Amino acid sequence: MRYAIVTETYPPEVNGVALTVQGLERGLRARGHEVSLVRPRQDGEEAANDDRELRVRGLGLPRYPGLKFGLPATSALRSRWSDNPPDAIYVATEGPLGWSALRAARRLGVPAATGFHTRFDEYMRNYGFPFLQGTALRWMRRFHNSAQATLVPTQELAEFLRSHRFDNVVRLARAVDPSRFDARKRDAALRAAWGAGEDTLVAIYVGRIAPEKNLELAVRAFREIQKNRADARFVWVGDGPARAKLAEENPDFVFCGVQRGEELARHFASGDLFLFPSHSETFGNVTLEAMASGVPAVAFDYGAAREHLRDGVHGAAVADDEGFIAAAVRIAGDDALRRAMSAAGREAMQLLHPEQVASDFDALLAHLARTRRQHASAAPA
Incomplete structure (x- = not known):
């Protein structure tokens, strides 16, 4: 299978989202799949556009030195995916690059899953703008409901999102590598x-x-x-x-x-x-x-x-x-x-296995790809 992963954050940035996305990418590659990564360029990095990675332009995130968000890139992604589209894409972040990826996927008929990694609605309260919590939640709902699945790490979060009219919420468990943390x-x-x-x-x-x-x-x-x-x-x-x-x-x-x-x-x-x-x-x-x-x-x-x-x-x-x-x-x-x-x-x-997380992630993306192909074959000419 051919998959694409789109993310605004990725190592060498150090945060939970970046490391989780890297783990999912490596898990898919270890299972024998072709994975194309799309992310912003970091300071000092050169542009890259090959089968493994596309680095797009980005800007620094205010108040967070070292973190970037990707600029809109719908045309670049449509061009990249038009001739040989991925079977499915995973969009890990809700920034401009993530929105671009969903628009490009929709126009090309490529199924997409999104990852719900950050409670931006809670951030509004923490940064002194509690009146914007509802607006942030509606903005996130619009983003995630434009995909075919929204992946969350816990059943608790899945129930919260469903109660706020998020569609197609799926739990994807997390794991830690006990050989690394010891x-x-x-x-x-x-x-x-x-x-x-x-x-x-x-x-x-x-x-x-x-x-x-x-x-x-x-x-x-x-x-x-x-x-x-x-x-x-x-x-x-x-x-x-x-x-x-x-x-x-x-x-x-x-x-x-x-x-x-x-x-x-x-x-x-x-x-x-x-x-x-x-x-x-x-x-x-x-x-x-x-x-x-x-x-x-x-x-x-x-x-x-x-x-x-x-x-x-x-x-x-x-x-x-x-x-x-x-x-x-x-x-x-x-x-x-x-x-x-x-x-x-x-x-x-010791009972948690990163390999199982990769297997579950693979199965979910493969299901989206099969479902889209079935719908395409059943559609009238």
Whole structure:
């Protein structure tokens, strides 16, 4: 089969959407399919237009250095797909490039699936524009309903979208590679660089350092932890528009910047407690990565936490801010409990298989392609 994947974000950018899309692309290639990737050019990259990849023009995303969105490219995509169209396309993002891909696919009769990765309606509230939440949700519904399927990572999100008149919503599970994220990658030298000994409690956050992540709650929780463990350290892995202010207000925090590949795995495994205070994730891959790394997680009871984190066994899945703080303090103060949670989390992640996710994704795209061919053959001449 020939598939095309269109995305506004892709590595070397580091975020959950980029890494998820890369995993899906690699999964399809490993299954023997031809995959054409369409994405914006990154700074310093040359243009590319071959069977494997088309890089289009893009612009920087305001307030997010290093991230791009693709400019409209309907004509370029129609030209690329006209002579030898893909059997199906996957559009991962709702930006101008994503809209262009859906328009081109519709005009060429190519079936499309979209991915619902980001709660832009929640972002409106976090950035001070709550009155635009309804507008953002309607805009996303129009985008996703122009495709033949909308892929979501959890049943909870699927039910939410269906209740808001999103059509053809399909759950595609997520997985984490336990050979990549592994507790054995814990590094004493790295911890020492953070000012932490073997018995020092290290809280860790991994992700975008941005207002929509509700980071003040993580700070409050850590300050409560310090009342009982004065030598505790808080390590931040990632970057974003809130980093400078957070560092200025908390000079004792350790900021490690963006980490990739083996370095990211080493940083994860070298922590003791993962604090993930976000309310706006569609899933939260980092929760699974923490569990696979043997680091108990404290997160809100939705997305990845609701799907995979058993409260009191792998960490804590909480309902409100006070519950988040209480769970963080309780787990931080009980070394034996953390060791038990670490082992249980690692064991649970061994049951997830990225290969199965690729197989399910392949089956869904193949179904769209078969359905479109059947409709075409049944149509009157």
